[in-house]
Amino acid sequence: MINEYLLLSATLFTIGLIGFIIRRDLIVMLMCLEIMFNAVNISFASFSYYNGNYTGQVFVLFSIAVAAAEAAVGLAIVLALVRITGINHSDEITGLRG
């Protein structure tokens, strides 16, 4: 039964990875990061359930908090980039100085 949850996790992580590679929009890339975080969280929770151990759930809690911090800082960086340069596609960002 754990194979099914790990397969679900692997599928979602793969879709998030493909989206992160092929999309050019910075906000959609951040959303793909959220999808990958959620895939890993499902994997943690399933291992926690099938091992009878609560440590996996504690790690999911930490992972959710770090994901929230990452989304806040990442969106702030994208916002500053759009405000300064007016572009939000990752292949148009060519300069290091603003």
Place this chain on the structure above:
Amino acid sequence: MNQIAVDQAFFIYFYISLSLLSIAVIASRNIIHSVFFLLIFLLHVAAVFLFLNAEFLMVIQIIVYVGGVLALFVFAIMIMNLKEELKHRKFVKFAGAGIFSGLLFFTVFYGYIRNIKLSPEKPLLSDVNVLSSILYSYYLLPFEILSLVLLVALIGGIIIAKKDPKEDK
């Protein structure tokens, strides 16, 4: 027997709908549609946590992701006022390379997880008391460090995203 069949049916439903929703997130051209697909995706992930006897995680997922992160995404999109993605012609790039590397990753990962055999000897009860006692005793130091990480992210986000006062002149 009937219980197992119902569980299987619900799991298949969640597998299919989670896959379709994540594909819809990365494939829709309108960015606000992506955000709403991501909303439904996160609610489905919360339901999967409920399957794994993690009720506390389900509540935290809904509060933090749906109430916090997703609202942040919607606010960022509204502040930036993005519309050009609709007429941006090449909104995907490196599609072949991305799909190839994704399938390679999935194949390697599937080779590892195919033979895992774990069955719950004693199923994990959903007990928030045990979780809280672990969190506040053994993992107390990481918990405190986590509060520091959130504080740094808060201050950093404000400082990065604020307007430069020299630009207004």
